[in-house]
Amino acid sequence: MNTVIYVNYFTAVVVFGMGILFITGLLLPQVDFQTRLIFGVIFISYGVYRFINVQAKRKILRQNQEHERIKRAQEELIKKQRISK
Numbered sequence: 001m002n003t004v005i006y007v008n009y010f011t012a013v014v015v016f017g018m019g020i021l022f023i024t025g026l027l028l029p030q031v032d033f034q035t036r037l038i039f040g041v042i043f044i045s046y047g048v049y050r051f052i053n054v055q056a057k058r059k060i061l062r063q064n065q066e067h068e069r070i071k072r073a074q075e076e077l078i079k080k081q082r083i084s085k
Contacts, residue, residue, distance in 0.1 A: 008054040016047030 021027035023040035 005054060005058060008050060008057075012047045012050035012054065014047075015043050015050065019043030019045075019047060 018027065019040045019042070021040075022036045022043060025033075025036060028036060
């Protein structure tokens with residue numbers, strides 16, 4: 001799962017950077033400003049979306065791991081209770 005997270009972060013940064021390059025005119029300077037602005041905003045928005053999406057997935061993963069840890073601890077406690085009776 002770590003590799004997927006790194007790829008998603010990398011993609012978010014690259015797409016966001018492409019949006020900045022479009023808006024500043026460093027990428028495709030021959031295209032008119034309106035078109036570059038539209039593409040820049042789209043790329044920046046998608047980069048932000050990917051970043052937020054990765055953060056949400058990481059949060060859900062951490063919650064699931066914590067839930068599993070609590071479940072294992074609960075089962076261990078139940079086993080100990082049965083053995084001591």
